[in-house]
Amino acid sequence: MNMSEELSKEISYALRHAPWEYELEMDEEGWVPVEQLLDALHRNRAWKSVTTKDIEQMIECSKKKRHELKNGKIRAFYGHSIPMKIVKEEKMPPDVLYHGTARRFIQSIMEKGLLPQNRQYVHLSQDLETAENVGKRHDDKPCILIIDAKRAWNEGIKFYFGSEKVWLADAIPSRYIRKATYGLAVMH
């Protein structure tokens, strides 16, 4: 892992899971003052000389947009597990969304629907490639689920904008979920 990836991981950990460990004051949309984050990072020898510019560069270079820096504040777009629920912007989803997961979770998902588990929201992918990459974190042969987002939205399920590739929902009932065969996913 290079320096920028390590910095991204550390910042994701702070902003998604443990702002109190870094003494960060977080607002309801997940924003914290960059100065506070820098102060905390500077207390760690590994990040002694990290600057706002380094954080900007890390965000810029990352293939996946995980953080946003604006008006002297920084936030994580998604992924939170802290007790205070981060308020996200409700938005009409595309007709179809995807979710990459492990084969071993399928039976439970088909019974109970998609649940946020340890995070605040269920994470859905904008495209198949993203879903495959998410699924590979859990299983070398991930299973891709197709979410009938349009119908779910029409029937009152709320969706929230996460980032350019990530959509969020409180939960997705199983009637809106079907399994893609792995072959189908690759063909698209």
Ligand code: HQG
């Ligand atoms: C599964 C990463 C059994 C769900 C990723 C998933 C993403 C169920 C796992 C983002 C279930 C939770 C989030 C049910 C859901 N029964 N299992 N009823 N409902 N699950 O890591 O979506 O790179 O919390 O399928 O790329 O994998 O860190 O969520 O497998 O965008 O920026 O429970 O985090 O982004 O796993 O990943 P996770 P996720 P970063």
